[in-house]
Amino acid sequence: MNPVLQVKNLKKIYKVDTVETPALQGVSLEVHQGEFIALAGPSGSGKSTLLHLMGGLDKPTSGEVWLGGKRIDGLSRAQLSDLRLWNVGFVFQAYNLIPVLTALENAAFVLELRGEPREVRESKALGALETLGMKDFAHRRPNQLSGGQQQRVAVARALAARPKIILADEPTANLDSKTGLALIEHMRTLNREHGVTFVFSTHDPRLLERVDRIVRLEDGQIAA
Protein backbone atom coordinates (compact mmCIF):
# COMPACT_ATOMS: atom_id res chain seq x y z
CA MET A 1 0.00 0.00 0.00
CA ASN A 2 1.27 3.49 -0.86
CA PRO A 3 2.15 5.60 2.15
CA VAL A 4 0.01 8.63 3.00
CA LEU A 5 3.15 10.54 3.74
CA GLN A 6 6.73 9.90 2.82
CA VAL A 7 9.94 11.84 3.43
CA LYS A 8 13.18 10.95 1.71
CA ASN A 9 16.62 11.95 2.92
CA LEU A 10 15.23 15.13 4.38
CA LYS A 11 17.68 17.82 5.48
CA LYS A 12 16.99 21.16 7.03
CA ILE A 13 19.66 23.69 7.90
CA TYR A 14 18.73 26.96 9.58
CA LYS A 15 20.95 29.90 8.69
CA VAL A 16 21.34 32.93 10.90
CA ASP A 17 23.76 35.35 9.24
CA THR A 18 26.70 33.08 8.46
CA VAL A 19 25.99 30.53 11.18
CA GLU A 20 24.41 27.31 9.97
CA THR A 21 22.50 25.06 12.36
CA PRO A 22 21.51 21.65 11.02
CA ALA A 23 18.08 20.61 12.34
CA LEU A 24 17.52 17.50 10.23
CA GLN A 25 20.30 15.48 8.66
CA GLY A 26 18.84 13.05 6.15
CA VAL A 27 15.62 11.70 7.62
CA SER A 28 13.59 9.16 5.67
CA LEU A 29 10.19 7.98 6.89
CA GLU A 30 6.95 6.52 5.62
CA VAL A 31 3.54 6.96 7.25
CA HIS A 32 0.71 4.69 6.20
CA GLN A 33 -3.03 5.21 6.37
CA GLY A 34 -4.41 4.64 9.87
CA GLU A 35 -1.08 4.69 11.67
CA PHE A 36 -0.66 6.27 15.08
CA ILE A 37 2.96 7.35 15.26
CA ALA A 38 4.93 9.23 17.86
CA LEU A 39 8.07 11.19 17.12
CA ALA A 40 10.14 10.94 20.25
CA GLY A 41 13.36 12.51 21.28
CA PRO A 42 14.84 15.22 23.44
CA SER A 43 14.39 18.93 22.85
CA GLY A 44 16.29 20.07 19.78
CA SER A 45 16.28 16.63 18.20
CA GLY A 46 14.30 17.87 15.18
CA LYS A 47 10.78 16.60 16.01
CA SER A 48 9.00 19.90 15.37
CA THR A 49 11.08 20.63 12.28
CA LEU A 50 10.19 17.23 10.83
CA LEU A 51 6.49 17.79 11.55
CA HIS A 52 6.62 21.24 9.92
CA LEU A 53 8.27 19.87 6.81
CA MET A 54 5.86 16.91 6.64
CA GLY A 55 2.90 19.33 6.84
CA GLY A 56 4.21 21.78 4.24
CA LEU A 57 4.66 24.53 6.81
CA ASP A 58 8.30 24.91 5.90
CA LYS A 59 10.57 23.91 3.03
CA PRO A 60 13.51 21.53 3.38
CA THR A 61 17.04 22.45 2.48
CA SER A 62 17.18 19.20 0.51
CA GLY A 63 15.28 15.93 0.24
CA GLU A 64 11.75 15.12 -0.77
CA VAL A 65 8.34 15.23 0.89
CA TRP A 66 5.46 13.30 -0.65
CA LEU A 67 1.89 13.67 0.56
CA GLY A 68 -0.86 11.53 -0.90
CA GLY A 69 1.39 10.55 -3.76
CA LYS A 70 2.26 14.16 -4.63
CA ARG A 71 5.65 15.74 -4.12
CA ILE A 72 5.17 18.92 -2.09
CA ASP A 73 8.61 20.24 -1.18
CA GLY A 74 8.83 22.44 -4.30
CA LEU A 75 5.34 23.91 -4.17
CA SER A 76 4.73 27.67 -4.01
CA ARG A 77 3.41 29.40 -0.91
CA ALA A 78 -0.14 29.51 -2.29
CA GLN A 79 -0.01 25.86 -3.40
CA LEU A 80 1.23 24.81 0.03
CA SER A 81 -1.61 26.75 1.71
CA ASP A 82 -4.07 24.95 -0.49
CA LEU A 83 -2.43 21.60 0.23
CA ARG A 84 -2.57 22.14 3.99
CA LEU A 85 -6.16 23.34 3.78
CA TRP A 86 -7.41 20.18 2.09
CA ASN A 87 -5.03 17.48 3.29
CA VAL A 88 -3.40 18.18 6.65
CA GLY A 89 -4.76 18.81 10.11
CA PHE A 90 -2.58 20.49 12.73
CA VAL A 91 -2.65 20.45 16.50
CA PHE A 92 -0.19 22.75 18.22
CA GLN A 93 1.40 22.67 21.64
CA ALA A 94 -0.16 25.96 22.76
CA TYR A 95 -3.71 25.08 21.55
CA ASN A 96 -3.70 28.16 19.34
CA LEU A 97 -7.42 28.66 19.19
CA ILE A 98 -8.77 31.95 17.91
CA PRO A 99 -9.90 33.77 21.03
CA VAL A 100 -12.79 35.71 19.46
CA LEU A 101 -14.43 32.54 18.15
CA THR A 102 -16.45 30.00 20.13
CA ALA A 103 -15.38 26.36 20.39
CA LEU A 104 -17.81 25.48 17.60
CA GLU A 105 -16.54 28.30 15.38
CA ASN A 106 -12.94 27.31 16.04
CA ALA A 107 -13.74 23.73 15.14
CA ALA A 108 -15.36 24.95 11.92
CA PHE A 109 -12.53 27.34 11.03
CA VAL A 110 -10.80 25.22 8.39
CA LEU A 111 -14.16 24.41 6.82
CA GLU A 112 -14.88 28.14 6.63
CA LEU A 113 -11.53 28.68 4.88
CA ARG A 114 -12.56 25.97 2.43
CA GLY A 115 -15.78 27.84 1.76
CA GLU A 116 -18.07 25.02 2.77
CA PRO A 117 -21.75 25.92 3.32
CA ARG A 118 -22.77 27.00 6.80
CA GLU A 119 -24.93 23.94 7.53
CA VAL A 120 -22.14 21.57 6.48
CA ARG A 121 -19.60 23.45 8.58
CA GLU A 122 -21.81 23.42 11.62
CA SER A 123 -22.71 19.77 11.29
CA LYS A 124 -19.12 18.57 10.81
CA ALA A 125 -17.75 20.81 13.58
CA LEU A 126 -20.44 19.74 16.04
CA GLY A 127 -19.78 16.09 15.15
CA ALA A 128 -16.06 16.54 15.83
CA LEU A 129 -16.74 18.30 19.14
CA GLU A 130 -19.12 15.52 20.14
CA THR A 131 -16.51 12.88 19.33
CA LEU A 132 -14.12 14.65 21.67
CA GLY A 133 -16.75 15.13 24.36
CA MET A 134 -16.90 18.89 23.86
CA LYS A 135 -20.39 19.34 22.44
CA ASP A 136 -21.70 20.90 25.64
CA PHE A 137 -18.98 23.53 25.46
CA ALA A 138 -19.61 24.39 21.81
CA HIS A 139 -20.63 27.97 22.47
CA ARG A 140 -17.89 28.85 24.91
CA ARG A 141 -14.98 31.04 24.02
CA PRO A 142 -11.44 29.63 24.56
CA ASN A 143 -10.93 31.75 27.69
CA GLN A 144 -13.92 29.97 29.23
CA LEU A 145 -12.31 26.54 28.71
CA SER A 146 -9.56 24.69 30.59
CA GLY A 147 -6.27 23.86 28.86
CA GLY A 148 -7.35 20.26 28.23
CA GLN A 149 -10.69 21.39 26.83
CA GLN A 150 -8.99 23.90 24.55
CA GLN A 151 -6.67 21.22 23.21
CA ARG A 152 -9.64 18.94 22.56
CA VAL A 153 -11.23 21.75 20.57
CA ALA A 154 -7.94 22.09 18.66
CA VAL A 155 -8.07 18.36 17.85
CA ALA A 156 -11.75 18.77 16.86
CA ARG A 157 -10.70 21.61 14.52
CA ALA A 158 -8.23 19.27 12.82
CA LEU A 159 -10.67 16.36 12.84
CA ALA A 160 -13.70 18.27 11.49
CA ALA A 161 -11.88 18.96 8.23
CA ARG A 162 -11.30 15.21 7.75
CA PRO A 163 -7.75 15.54 6.49
CA LYS A 164 -5.53 12.76 5.16
CA ILE A 165 -3.32 13.10 8.21
CA ILE A 166 -3.24 14.98 11.51
CA LEU A 167 0.14 16.30 12.68
CA ALA A 168 0.33 17.23 16.35
CA ASP A 169 3.33 19.06 17.77
CA GLU A 170 3.67 18.12 21.47
CA PRO A 171 -0.10 18.28 21.98
CA THR A 172 0.13 17.33 25.66
CA ALA A 173 3.11 19.46 26.64
CA ASN A 174 1.01 22.19 28.24
CA LEU A 175 -1.37 19.78 29.97
CA ASP A 176 -1.08 18.00 33.28
CA SER A 177 -0.39 14.30 32.97
CA LYS A 178 -3.98 13.17 33.59
CA THR A 179 -5.41 15.57 31.02
CA GLY A 180 -2.58 14.75 28.62
CA LEU A 181 -3.30 11.02 28.85
CA ALA A 182 -7.00 11.64 28.38
CA LEU A 183 -6.28 13.63 25.22
CA ILE A 184 -4.06 10.89 23.84
CA GLU A 185 -6.84 8.40 24.58
CA HIS A 186 -9.23 10.55 22.57
CA MET A 187 -6.77 10.67 19.67
CA ARG A 188 -6.23 6.94 19.92
CA THR A 189 -9.97 6.31 19.79
CA LEU A 190 -10.28 8.50 16.71
CA ASN A 191 -7.46 6.55 15.14
CA ARG A 192 -8.96 3.16 15.92
CA GLU A 193 -12.61 3.91 15.28
CA HIS A 194 -12.38 6.40 12.42
CA GLY A 195 -9.07 5.40 10.86
CA VAL A 196 -7.57 8.88 11.29
CA THR A 197 -3.81 8.90 10.73
CA PHE A 198 -1.89 10.67 13.49
CA VAL A 199 1.74 11.69 13.75
CA PHE A 200 2.62 13.54 16.91
CA SER A 201 5.74 14.58 18.69
CA THR A 202 6.29 14.05 22.40
CA HIS A 203 8.96 13.42 24.95
CA ASP A 204 6.55 12.09 27.54
CA PRO A 205 7.42 8.38 28.03
CA ARG A 206 3.92 7.49 29.36
CA LEU A 207 2.34 8.50 26.05
CA LEU A 208 4.74 6.39 24.07
CA GLU A 209 3.17 3.24 25.54
CA ARG A 210 -0.05 3.94 23.64
CA VAL A 211 1.28 4.30 20.09
CA ASP A 212 1.71 1.87 17.17
CA ARG A 213 5.15 3.02 16.27
CA ILE A 214 7.78 5.23 17.80
CA VAL A 215 10.23 7.13 15.62
CA ARG A 216 13.12 8.28 17.77
CA LEU A 217 15.06 11.31 16.69
CA GLU A 218 18.48 12.31 17.94
CA ASP A 219 20.48 15.23 16.60
CA GLY A 220 18.31 15.47 13.52
CA GLN A 221 18.58 11.85 12.60
CA ILE A 222 16.42 8.78 13.17
CA ALA A 223 18.02 6.75 15.91
CA ALA A 224 18.45 3.09 15.31
Place this chain on the structure above:
Amino acid sequence: MFNLFSLSWRNIWRHRGRSLMTAGAVGLAVYFTLVYLSFLGAMENGIYNNLTASVGHLQVRVEGYREKREFRDLLIPNAAQVEARLATQTQASRVVALEIPALVAGETRSRGVLLIGDQRPSELRERFVKQSLVEGRLPETGDLESIALGVSLARALKVGLGDPVYVYAPGTEGRGAGAYRLVGLLRFPDPATEAQSAYLALAAAQELAAPGSATRIELHFPFTRYSQDNQLDTLQPQLAASLGPGLSLESWRQASPAIAQIFNLLTPLVLIFAAIFFGLAGLLVVNTIYLGLLERTRELGVIVALGAGPAQVTRMVVLESLLLCSSGTLVGGVLGLATIAALSGGFSLEALYGEVGGVFGLPEKVYLSLGAWDIPITLGFTLITGLLAAWWPARVAARLEPVEAMRFTA
Protein backbone atom coordinates in the same frame (compact mmCIF):
# COMPACT_ATOMS: atom_id res chain seq x y z
CA MET B 1 -21.79 30.54 13.12
CA PHE B 2 -19.10 32.92 11.99
CA ASN B 3 -17.67 33.81 8.62
CA LEU B 4 -14.62 35.87 7.68
CA PHE B 5 -16.76 39.01 7.85
CA SER B 6 -17.81 38.42 11.44
CA LEU B 7 -14.29 37.31 12.40
CA SER B 8 -12.93 40.60 11.09
CA TRP B 9 -15.64 42.49 12.92
CA ARG B 10 -14.79 40.76 16.21
CA ASN B 11 -11.09 41.32 15.65
CA ILE B 12 -11.41 45.09 15.35
CA TRP B 13 -13.24 45.28 18.68
CA ARG B 14 -10.61 43.32 20.61
CA HIS B 15 -9.09 46.65 21.59
CA ARG B 16 -12.25 48.62 22.03
CA GLY B 17 -10.61 51.90 23.06
CA ARG B 18 -8.13 51.95 20.21
CA SER B 19 -10.72 51.00 17.63
CA LEU B 20 -13.22 53.51 18.97
CA MET B 21 -10.64 56.27 18.71
CA THR B 22 -9.78 55.28 15.14
CA ALA B 23 -13.39 54.88 14.08
CA GLY B 24 -14.03 58.23 15.75
CA ALA B 25 -11.31 59.87 13.64
CA VAL B 26 -12.86 58.42 10.48
CA GLY B 27 -16.28 59.52 11.74
CA LEU B 28 -15.00 63.05 12.26
CA ALA B 29 -13.55 63.10 8.75
CA VAL B 30 -16.88 61.92 7.37
CA TYR B 31 -18.79 64.41 9.50
CA PHE B 32 -16.65 67.37 8.49
CA THR B 33 -16.63 66.37 4.85
CA LEU B 34 -20.41 66.01 4.69
CA VAL B 35 -21.07 69.25 6.53
CA TYR B 36 -18.34 71.03 4.59
CA LEU B 37 -19.67 69.78 1.25
CA SER B 38 -23.21 70.78 2.15
CA PHE B 39 -22.00 74.17 3.39
CA LEU B 40 -20.04 74.67 0.20
CA GLY B 41 -23.08 73.65 -1.83
CA ALA B 42 -25.23 76.08 0.13
CA MET B 43 -22.73 78.90 -0.41
CA GLU B 44 -22.51 78.04 -4.10
CA ASN B 45 -26.29 78.06 -4.43
CA GLY B 46 -26.58 81.29 -2.45
CA ILE B 47 -23.94 83.13 -4.46
CA TYR B 48 -25.33 81.67 -7.67
CA ASN B 49 -28.86 82.81 -6.89
CA ASN B 50 -27.74 86.29 -5.84
CA LEU B 51 -25.58 86.70 -8.90
CA THR B 52 -28.08 85.39 -11.43
CA ALA B 53 -30.85 87.45 -9.82
CA SER B 54 -28.83 90.58 -10.56
CA VAL B 55 -27.42 89.74 -14.01
CA GLY B 56 -29.65 86.91 -15.24
CA HIS B 57 -28.54 83.45 -16.30
CA LEU B 58 -28.16 84.64 -19.87
CA GLN B 59 -27.90 88.16 -21.26
CA VAL B 60 -28.58 89.54 -24.72
CA ARG B 61 -26.11 92.27 -25.54
CA VAL B 62 -24.83 94.05 -28.58
CA GLU B 63 -22.02 92.01 -30.06
CA GLY B 64 -18.60 93.21 -28.84
CA TYR B 65 -20.19 95.58 -26.32
CA ARG B 66 -17.15 95.55 -24.06
CA GLU B 67 -15.05 97.32 -26.67
CA LYS B 68 -17.70 99.91 -27.57
CA ARG B 69 -17.53 103.35 -26.00
CA GLU B 70 -20.42 105.27 -27.51
CA PHE B 71 -23.81 104.98 -25.82
CA ARG B 72 -25.64 104.54 -29.10
CA ASP B 73 -23.36 101.64 -30.11
CA LEU B 74 -24.54 99.71 -27.05
CA LEU B 75 -28.23 99.91 -27.89
CA ILE B 76 -30.33 96.91 -28.87
CA PRO B 77 -32.84 98.46 -31.28
CA ASN B 78 -36.44 97.30 -31.14
CA ALA B 79 -35.86 95.67 -27.77
CA ALA B 80 -39.53 94.76 -27.44
CA GLN B 81 -39.38 92.71 -30.63
CA VAL B 82 -36.22 90.90 -29.53
CA GLU B 83 -37.84 90.15 -26.20
CA ALA B 84 -41.01 88.93 -27.89
CA ARG B 85 -38.95 86.60 -30.10
CA LEU B 86 -37.17 85.21 -27.05
CA ALA B 87 -40.54 84.71 -25.36
CA THR B 88 -41.51 82.30 -28.11
CA GLN B 89 -38.32 80.29 -27.54
CA THR B 90 -38.17 80.04 -23.74
CA GLN B 91 -40.30 80.23 -20.61
CA ALA B 92 -37.52 82.08 -18.78
CA SER B 93 -38.44 85.38 -17.12
CA ARG B 94 -37.08 88.38 -18.95
CA VAL B 95 -35.72 91.68 -17.69
CA VAL B 96 -35.29 94.46 -20.24
CA ALA B 97 -32.83 97.12 -19.08
CA LEU B 98 -31.47 100.36 -20.45
CA GLU B 99 -28.30 101.67 -18.81
CA ILE B 100 -27.62 105.36 -19.36
CA PRO B 101 -24.54 107.31 -18.26
CA ALA B 102 -26.16 110.42 -16.85
CA LEU B 103 -25.84 113.37 -14.53
CA VAL B 104 -28.33 113.43 -11.65
CA ALA B 105 -28.95 116.60 -9.69
CA GLY B 106 -30.88 117.83 -6.70
CA GLU B 107 -31.53 121.49 -6.00
CA THR B 108 -27.93 122.19 -5.05
CA ARG B 109 -25.76 119.22 -6.01
CA SER B 110 -25.18 116.82 -8.88
CA ARG B 111 -23.45 113.48 -9.42
CA GLY B 112 -22.50 111.26 -12.35
CA VAL B 113 -24.40 107.95 -12.28
CA LEU B 114 -25.27 104.89 -14.30
CA LEU B 115 -29.00 105.36 -14.60
CA ILE B 116 -30.91 102.13 -15.06
CA GLY B 117 -34.35 101.87 -16.51
CA ASP B 118 -35.72 98.41 -16.29
CA GLN B 119 -38.83 96.36 -16.62
CA ARG B 120 -38.89 93.09 -14.71
CA PRO B 121 -41.51 90.46 -13.96
CA SER B 122 -43.25 90.69 -10.62
CA GLU B 123 -41.30 87.87 -8.85
CA LEU B 124 -37.95 89.47 -9.68
CA ARG B 125 -39.29 92.91 -8.81
CA GLU B 126 -40.46 91.65 -5.42
CA ARG B 127 -37.05 90.12 -4.76
CA PHE B 128 -35.34 93.38 -5.70
CA VAL B 129 -37.68 95.34 -3.45
CA LYS B 130 -37.10 92.95 -0.56
CA GLN B 131 -33.34 93.01 -0.93
CA SER B 132 -32.67 96.65 -1.76
CA LEU B 133 -35.58 99.00 -1.06
CA VAL B 134 -35.26 100.62 2.36
CA GLU B 135 -37.82 103.40 2.03
CA GLY B 136 -40.63 104.38 -0.35
CA ARG B 137 -41.27 102.35 -3.48
CA LEU B 138 -39.86 101.57 -6.91
CA PRO B 139 -41.14 103.45 -9.95
CA GLU B 140 -44.07 101.46 -11.37
CA THR B 141 -44.00 100.06 -14.90
CA GLY B 142 -44.78 102.88 -17.33
CA ASP B 143 -44.34 105.54 -14.64
CA LEU B 144 -42.64 108.46 -16.39
CA GLU B 145 -42.27 110.72 -13.36
CA SER B 146 -40.66 108.71 -10.56
CA ILE B 147 -37.10 107.84 -9.71
CA ALA B 148 -35.40 105.76 -6.99
CA LEU B 149 -31.86 106.49 -5.78
CA GLY B 150 -29.21 104.80 -3.72
CA VAL B 151 -29.35 106.03 -0.11
CA SER B 152 -25.82 107.46 -0.24
CA LEU B 153 -26.49 109.09 -3.62
CA ALA B 154 -29.62 110.77 -2.25
CA ARG B 155 -27.63 111.93 0.75
CA ALA B 156 -24.92 113.31 -1.53
CA LEU B 157 -27.56 115.16 -3.58
CA LYS B 158 -29.27 116.33 -0.38
CA VAL B 159 -32.65 115.05 -1.54
CA GLY B 160 -35.33 113.14 0.30
CA LEU B 161 -38.48 111.28 -0.66
CA GLY B 162 -40.83 113.57 -2.57
CA ASP B 163 -38.08 115.98 -3.67
CA PRO B 164 -37.48 116.71 -7.33
CA VAL B 165 -34.49 115.07 -9.04
CA TYR B 166 -33.15 116.25 -12.37
CA VAL B 167 -31.48 113.97 -14.87
CA TYR B 168 -29.28 114.99 -17.79
CA ALA B 169 -28.31 112.48 -20.44
CA PRO B 170 -26.55 114.53 -23.10
CA GLY B 171 -25.58 112.92 -26.40
CA THR B 172 -28.35 110.34 -26.22
CA GLU B 173 -31.21 109.80 -28.61
CA GLY B 174 -34.17 110.79 -26.41
CA ARG B 175 -35.19 113.97 -24.67
CA GLY B 176 -31.80 114.15 -23.01
CA ALA B 177 -33.13 115.65 -19.79
CA GLY B 178 -35.98 115.10 -17.38
CA ALA B 179 -37.33 116.00 -13.96
CA TYR B 180 -38.58 113.25 -11.65
CA ARG B 181 -39.92 112.85 -8.16
CA LEU B 182 -37.86 110.78 -5.72
CA VAL B 183 -40.09 107.89 -4.62
CA GLY B 184 -37.70 105.28 -3.26
CA LEU B 185 -34.37 104.81 -1.52
CA LEU B 186 -32.21 101.79 -2.21
CA ARG B 187 -29.41 100.19 -0.29
CA PHE B 188 -26.73 98.00 -1.88
CA PRO B 189 -23.96 96.03 -0.22
CA ASP B 190 -21.32 97.75 -2.30
CA PRO B 191 -21.07 101.45 -1.29
CA ALA B 192 -19.68 102.37 -4.71
CA THR B 193 -22.74 100.86 -6.40
CA GLU B 194 -25.06 102.61 -3.98
CA ALA B 195 -23.43 106.02 -4.65
CA GLN B 196 -24.05 105.61 -8.38
CA SER B 197 -27.48 103.95 -8.48
CA ALA B 198 -30.54 105.59 -9.93
CA TYR B 199 -33.59 103.66 -11.15
CA LEU B 200 -36.36 104.68 -13.57
CA ALA B 201 -39.10 102.68 -15.19
CA LEU B 202 -37.96 101.35 -18.57
CA ALA B 203 -40.41 103.58 -20.41
CA ALA B 204 -39.07 106.66 -18.62
CA ALA B 205 -35.47 105.72 -19.42
CA GLN B 206 -36.31 105.07 -23.08
CA GLU B 207 -38.09 108.40 -23.31
CA LEU B 208 -35.04 110.08 -21.79
CA ALA B 209 -32.28 108.45 -23.83
CA ALA B 210 -33.23 105.81 -26.39
CA PRO B 211 -36.85 105.26 -27.44
CA GLY B 212 -37.65 101.59 -27.98
CA SER B 213 -34.13 100.44 -27.16
CA ALA B 214 -32.38 98.57 -24.36
CA THR B 215 -28.76 97.82 -23.56
CA ARG B 216 -29.40 94.33 -22.21
CA ILE B 217 -32.12 91.74 -21.98
CA GLU B 218 -31.67 89.26 -19.14
CA LEU B 219 -33.09 85.78 -19.14
CA HIS B 220 -33.83 84.33 -15.70
CA PHE B 221 -34.42 80.59 -15.53
CA PRO B 222 -36.13 78.90 -12.56
CA PHE B 223 -32.87 77.33 -11.35
CA THR B 224 -32.36 77.31 -7.60
CA ARG B 225 -29.23 75.18 -7.44
CA TYR B 226 -25.85 75.70 -9.00
CA SER B 227 -25.91 72.10 -10.18
CA GLN B 228 -28.74 73.03 -12.59
CA ASP B 229 -26.50 75.54 -14.31
CA ASN B 230 -25.16 73.01 -16.79
CA GLN B 231 -28.54 73.15 -18.54
CA LEU B 232 -27.35 76.49 -19.92
CA ASP B 233 -24.81 74.62 -22.05
CA THR B 234 -27.70 73.39 -24.21
CA LEU B 235 -29.99 76.39 -23.88
CA GLN B 236 -27.45 79.08 -24.70
CA PRO B 237 -26.62 78.02 -28.29
CA GLN B 238 -30.28 77.27 -29.06
CA LEU B 239 -31.41 80.72 -27.97
CA ALA B 240 -28.40 82.48 -29.49
CA ALA B 241 -29.39 81.07 -32.90
CA SER B 242 -32.75 82.82 -32.67
CA LEU B 243 -31.19 86.27 -32.21
CA GLY B 244 -30.75 88.65 -35.09
CA PRO B 245 -27.38 89.82 -36.44
CA GLY B 246 -25.29 92.12 -34.28
CA LEU B 247 -26.56 90.60 -31.00
CA SER B 248 -24.84 88.13 -28.71
CA LEU B 249 -26.05 85.93 -25.88
CA GLU B 250 -23.66 85.43 -23.02
CA SER B 251 -23.94 83.47 -19.82
CA TRP B 252 -23.43 84.84 -16.31
CA ARG B 253 -20.03 83.13 -16.42
CA GLN B 254 -19.06 85.21 -19.42
CA ALA B 255 -20.59 88.33 -17.89
CA SER B 256 -18.83 87.80 -14.53
CA PRO B 257 -15.68 85.79 -15.28
CA ALA B 258 -14.03 86.56 -11.91
CA ILE B 259 -16.91 85.04 -9.93
CA ALA B 260 -17.11 82.11 -12.36
CA GLN B 261 -13.46 81.44 -11.61
CA ILE B 262 -14.21 81.35 -7.86
CA PHE B 263 -16.90 78.74 -8.55
CA ASN B 264 -14.37 76.65 -10.44
CA LEU B 265 -12.03 76.75 -7.44
CA LEU B 266 -14.54 75.83 -4.74
CA THR B 267 -14.96 72.12 -5.51
CA PRO B 268 -11.24 71.28 -5.85
CA LEU B 269 -10.64 73.23 -2.65
CA VAL B 270 -13.15 71.22 -0.63
CA LEU B 271 -11.84 67.96 -2.08
CA ILE B 272 -8.32 68.90 -0.99
CA PHE B 273 -9.57 69.55 2.55
CA ALA B 274 -11.48 66.25 2.54
CA ALA B 275 -8.34 64.45 1.36
CA ILE B 276 -6.42 65.99 4.29
CA PHE B 277 -9.15 64.93 6.79
CA PHE B 278 -9.16 61.40 5.45
CA GLY B 279 -5.38 61.25 5.12
CA LEU B 280 -5.01 61.95 8.85
CA ALA B 281 -7.76 59.51 9.74
CA GLY B 282 -6.18 56.96 7.42
CA LEU B 283 -2.89 57.13 9.35
CA LEU B 284 -4.77 56.20 12.51
CA VAL B 285 -6.44 53.31 10.69
CA VAL B 286 -3.07 52.02 9.47
CA ASN B 287 -1.73 52.28 12.99
CA THR B 288 -4.68 50.42 14.51
CA ILE B 289 -4.73 47.68 11.89
CA TYR B 290 -0.97 47.20 11.97
CA LEU B 291 -0.77 47.12 15.77
CA GLY B 292 -3.67 44.68 15.81
CA LEU B 293 -1.85 42.42 13.37
CA LEU B 294 1.42 42.68 15.24
CA GLU B 295 -0.29 41.59 18.44
CA ARG B 296 -1.92 38.71 16.58
CA THR B 297 1.15 37.55 14.67
CA ARG B 298 1.09 34.09 16.31
CA GLU B 299 -2.61 33.77 15.66
CA LEU B 300 -2.13 34.77 12.03
CA GLY B 301 0.63 32.19 11.80
CA VAL B 302 -1.84 29.55 12.97
CA ILE B 303 -4.45 30.75 10.48
CA VAL B 304 -1.90 30.52 7.68
CA ALA B 305 -0.74 27.11 8.95
CA LEU B 306 -4.32 25.85 8.88
CA GLY B 307 -4.49 26.67 5.19
CA ALA B 308 -5.46 30.33 4.75
CA GLY B 309 -3.84 31.51 1.53
CA PRO B 310 -2.33 34.95 0.93
CA ALA B 311 -5.56 36.10 -0.74
CA GLN B 312 -7.67 35.07 2.26
CA VAL B 313 -5.32 36.74 4.73
CA THR B 314 -5.33 39.90 2.60
CA ARG B 315 -9.12 39.79 2.47
CA MET B 316 -9.32 39.51 6.26
CA VAL B 317 -7.05 42.52 6.80
CA VAL B 318 -8.81 44.62 4.18
CA LEU B 319 -12.17 43.67 5.69
CA GLU B 320 -10.98 44.76 9.13
CA SER B 321 -9.86 48.10 7.75
CA LEU B 322 -13.07 48.64 5.79
CA LEU B 323 -15.22 47.64 8.76
CA LEU B 324 -13.34 50.02 11.02
CA CYS B 325 -13.79 52.82 8.49
CA SER B 326 -17.43 51.87 7.93
CA SER B 327 -18.19 52.03 11.65
CA GLY B 328 -16.80 55.55 11.78
CA THR B 329 -18.59 56.43 8.58
CA LEU B 330 -21.90 55.27 9.94
CA VAL B 331 -21.62 57.36 13.10
CA GLY B 332 -20.05 60.39 11.37
CA GLY B 333 -22.57 60.10 8.53
CA VAL B 334 -25.59 59.99 10.83
CA LEU B 335 -24.30 62.94 12.88
CA GLY B 336 -23.41 64.84 9.69
CA LEU B 337 -26.84 64.25 8.15
CA ALA B 338 -28.50 65.26 11.43
CA THR B 339 -26.48 68.48 11.49
CA ILE B 340 -27.35 69.21 7.87
CA ALA B 341 -31.02 68.51 8.54
CA ALA B 342 -30.95 70.78 11.58
CA LEU B 343 -29.36 73.61 9.60
CA SER B 344 -31.32 73.07 6.40
CA GLY B 345 -33.81 75.71 7.56
CA GLY B 346 -31.06 78.28 7.09
CA PHE B 347 -28.73 80.21 9.36
CA SER B 348 -27.23 83.65 9.06
CA LEU B 349 -23.56 84.27 8.42
CA GLU B 350 -23.86 88.02 8.57
CA ALA B 351 -22.17 88.13 11.95
CA LEU B 352 -19.23 86.33 10.38
CA TYR B 353 -18.66 88.41 7.29
CA GLY B 354 -20.70 91.54 8.02
CA GLU B 355 -21.52 93.87 5.14
CA VAL B 356 -18.50 92.75 3.15
CA GLY B 357 -20.36 89.56 2.26
CA GLY B 358 -22.86 91.44 0.17
CA VAL B 359 -20.10 93.03 -1.91
CA PHE B 360 -19.00 89.58 -2.98
CA GLY B 361 -22.55 88.38 -3.47
CA LEU B 362 -22.43 86.07 -0.44
CA PRO B 363 -25.86 84.93 0.70
CA GLU B 364 -27.34 86.45 3.87
CA LYS B 365 -28.63 83.07 4.97
CA VAL B 366 -27.11 79.70 4.24
CA TYR B 367 -29.36 76.66 3.82
CA LEU B 368 -27.34 73.46 4.23
CA SER B 369 -28.31 70.78 1.78
CA LEU B 370 -26.60 67.82 0.16
CA GLY B 371 -25.87 67.67 -3.53
CA ALA B 372 -26.36 64.49 -5.51
CA TRP B 373 -22.64 63.66 -5.39
CA ASP B 374 -21.86 64.66 -1.79
CA ILE B 375 -22.64 61.27 -0.23
CA PRO B 376 -20.95 59.23 -3.01
CA ILE B 377 -17.87 61.49 -2.74
CA THR B 378 -17.70 61.00 1.05
CA LEU B 379 -18.20 57.24 0.76
CA GLY B 380 -15.57 57.16 -1.97
CA PHE B 381 -13.08 58.87 0.34
CA THR B 382 -13.90 56.36 3.09
CA LEU B 383 -13.45 53.41 0.76
CA ILE B 384 -10.14 54.73 -0.56
CA THR B 385 -8.94 55.43 3.01
CA GLY B 386 -9.93 51.91 4.11
CA LEU B 387 -8.21 50.27 1.16
CA LEU B 388 -5.04 52.37 1.33
CA ALA B 389 -4.78 51.94 5.09
CA ALA B 390 -5.09 48.16 4.71
CA TRP B 391 -2.63 47.88 1.85
CA TRP B 392 0.61 47.78 3.83
CA PRO B 393 -0.58 45.69 6.82
CA ALA B 394 -2.26 43.27 4.40
CA ARG B 395 0.95 42.93 2.44
CA VAL B 396 2.88 42.18 5.65
CA ALA B 397 0.26 39.67 6.82
CA ALA B 398 0.02 37.88 3.48
CA ARG B 399 3.78 37.29 3.48
CA LEU B 400 3.92 35.73 6.94
CA GLU B 401 5.77 32.44 7.16
CA PRO B 402 3.62 30.27 9.43
CA VAL B 403 6.48 28.69 11.40
CA GLU B 404 8.20 32.02 12.08
CA ALA B 405 4.89 33.71 12.89
CA MET B 406 3.95 31.02 15.42
CA ARG B 407 7.28 31.52 17.18
CA PHE B 408 6.76 35.29 17.32
CA THR B 409 6.64 36.97 20.69
CA ALA B 410 5.63 40.64 20.86
